Amino acid sequence: MESVQFCDIPESGIDRALSLAYLVFHETPEEEKRKHHHDLLRDCTRIGAYENGELVGFVAAFPFTVSVPGGELPCPCLTFVSVAPTHRRRGVLSGMIAELFARAAADGSPIAALWASEDAIYGRFGFGPATYGHTVEIDSRRPLALRITPDDRPLRLIDPTDAPALLAEYYDRTRTERAGRIARGEAWWREEWLVTEDQEDDELSPPRVVVLGAPEGPVAGYAIYRTKTRDDAPGLVRLDELEADTPAAEAALWRYLASIDLTGLIRAWGRPVDDPLHLFAADRDQVRVTGEFPALWLRLIxxxxxxxxxxxxxxxxxxxxxxxxxxxxxxxxxxxxxxxxxxxxxxxxxxxxxxxxxxxxxxxxxxxxxxxxxxxxxxxxxxxxxxxxxxxxxxxxxxxxxxxxxx
Structure with missing residues (x-):
């Protein structure tokens, strides 16, 4: 590895870094997605591994802040971790992560985080799975059976372009109630949560945002979701996020999602393991946990x-x-x-x-x-x-x- 040098990737080198990442992850993205990635990386730490002037490794880190019990900490969050197939098992990844750890320590960031594309890789670098998520499916071809009475405050659909201004304060307040949650700026809301066309499934609708609470009153909860018609089955509601102040408020949002016309299945990815839905759902054959997975991997630097x-x-x-x-x-x-x-x-x-x-x-x-x-x-x-x-x-x-x- 003596011939490999680790240094910053300039903004002019982002496209080359993305090409390496797409090679490693076997992707050929459309121009819009590539532009989206390019825009994200402009605000990241970008570390490259170069051999004889050629980029053979790449890692980026978002300068995020993550909630921890009792507060929050700066936390570089790794992404686009890529090593050229010609340079695997030559210490390139180890060198890039060591460089990132050194920079984080110098910047006063005591933790780092990532989502692991391959679980087996990151434990050896000291990352451990610190949060878990559930995938939940609800059969909504019949009314959602609940053991509690849903909150009766009004529900209203809002324009996604208005959502960051309305939801950001609520999200920031509720974020402190759980560790592991990332602070969101307006750009993250718009580019990751409320982008018009879903990056993974272009058959899904644009995002829909439903809010619990009258316009003149406080937000008591919200859900962000997309829908899709299916030829061979009832329509799908894909829930991206649901936050609520109380179990009754959460029940009101779930009941709304389960009552959307021309749909028969809710699929919610990344729900909390201790979601109260698991207890207040009256029929666990109707509300099923179909998977559990490690989500945020943490490193104590x-x-x-x-x-x-x-x-x-x-x-x-x-x-x-x-x-x-x-x-x-x-x-x-x-x-x-x-x-x-x-x-x-x-x-x-x-x-x-x-x-x-x-x-x-x-x-x-x-x-x-x-x-x-x-x-x-x-x-x-x-x-x-x-x-x-x-x-x-x-x-x-x-x-x-x-x-x-x-x-």
Whole structure:
């Protein structure tokens, strides 16, 4: 790898980088999609791997902010990770990610994140699956059976061009209630959530936005969805996002989606694992979870900074022996002393109470993976009985972390 150099890709090199990415991912996008990608990458960190002036690797990172328990942190989010097929297994990917980690640390970003195209790749770089999503299907050929009474406030369809101004404040407020959620600027709303033609399925309608609450009152919830007619089956409602203040408000939105004329199936991708729909649906044959998948993968670039930045639900005083081959500054024994009042994390010579790899600590960081589950799976070792239970109580969050913004 000595002949490979890692440096910024200038804006003039974006098209070349995209060509490499399309080669790697076997894509031939239309001009509109390519322009969309080009526009996104202008605002990203872009790291290239060059050999003799030829681009042989490419990684970009969105400068996102992600909610964590009790606050939020800057978080470079990796995308377009690509290595030329002629240069696989030559350290190109390792070099690019090491360069990105170094820049994140210099910029004061203690975490990084990605969506994994191949799960097997990213664990070795210290990423762990920190949020999970459900795919849910609802048979809406009959009225949606519910165990609770839906909110009776009015529902109204709004023009998608007006949605960012109306929904952004609501989204920002609700974003703090779950860890793992990305702050959205107006451009992200328009270019990712409300683009007229769906990038994956051009048979889907433009986005529809339904809001719960009178125009003169506060927003109590919203749903973004698209519809599609099907020759061999009832029409489809594809739900992209649904947010609500209360179970009754959520029930009102689900009931609306299930009552759209000429449709018979709702397919919702990326719903929270602890979605209250699973409990208030009266017929679980009608509302089915058809899949579960890891969503946001997290990397603790600076374990001390990450742990001291989040809130803690209960007191814990323990010594962690963290294993981290990629970022040795994180490795070793550290005393974690945390409570709802704050947290310290300092090197210590005391014996360890728990040994854990950085990737598994990252998976537990947002509250979505239990330490005792890691111990039972043989991925962490509890040396002092009760340590895992104490850590789980301290890491607990009222709602499971959730991410639906894919990048």
């Amino acid at each position: 600076d374990v001390r900074a990450a742990l001291t930045a989040r809130s803690w639900a209960a007191p814990v005083d323990t010594v962690l022996d963290v294993r981290d081959d990629r970022l040795p500054a994180n490795a070793g024994r550290h005393r974690l002393t945390a409570s709802p009042d704050g947290c310290t994390y300092e090197s210590t010579e005391r014996p360890a109470d728990l040994t854990v790899e950085a990737r598994d600590l990252a998976a537990a960081y947002l509250g979505g993976t239990r330490i005792d589950a890691l111990v039972r799976a043989g991925l962490a070792t509890e040396l002092t009985p009760g340590t895992a239970a104490a850590l789980d109580a301290a890491l607990h969050t009222a709602r499971l972390p959730h991410t639906v913004d894919e990048f």
